[in-house]
Amino acid sequence: MTIMDWVSMPFLLGGAFFLLVSAVGIIRLPDFFSRAHAVGKSETLGSFLLLIGLALHHGLGLESGKLFLVTLFIAITNPTGIHTLTRAALRAGADIWVLPVDRAGARSGKSDEIEDSPSTAGGAS
């Protein structure tokens, strides 16, 4: 292995880690908006790191220019697509998840404390 392989290895492993975080977030987070948060940021950063690692391994040339182009395109379009999707879901009135503790407090009539806490802004009903 040359020295550029050792330089690109942390980027590849970091990208794989962030992609794993994104996939776990897709299946484990409770509502649509938090899942969109996982996809929109963590997956963008993971693909960023993975493609930069590939470009570092390959060295300067036409192929690394194309890799830079793919990186730039994903960095622009992936959050934009997720944002459009989230806006459509918000306008359609998708469910927003709140903590079960806050939901129980709202049901038992302690609504003043609930509205003061910032964690349930716009969600408790």
Add this chain to the structure above:
Amino acid sequence: MTEVFTVLAIFICLLIAISFYRVVVGPTIYDRLLGVGAIGTYAVLLLALFGFIFGRVSGFLDLAITYAILNFIGVVAVAKYLDLDTDDKRLAEEATAREGGVDSAPGGTPPFGDNTP
């Protein structure tokens, strides 16, 4: 270094299988579309890795660029289509509230209606 790329490609195939769970069981249509977009991004990375595994970097990177563009256009188009559906439903609700009289008018306000341009 080809072994590392092969392991990464298998890992990304596993992530595609994990994301496909959300496409199958997602409670709303937006969850399914989110999973489809995530799988599209994983497929772009998989194409780039295939180029490095098989030694044909330039051709596979062209495919990756094309697939990234098509994935973005697909997700935005379906999201805008669903948005159009929301607009139609809201217009229908307002029309029925206008015809239905005073009683149904306060209840007909949509939950997130004030933040739209």
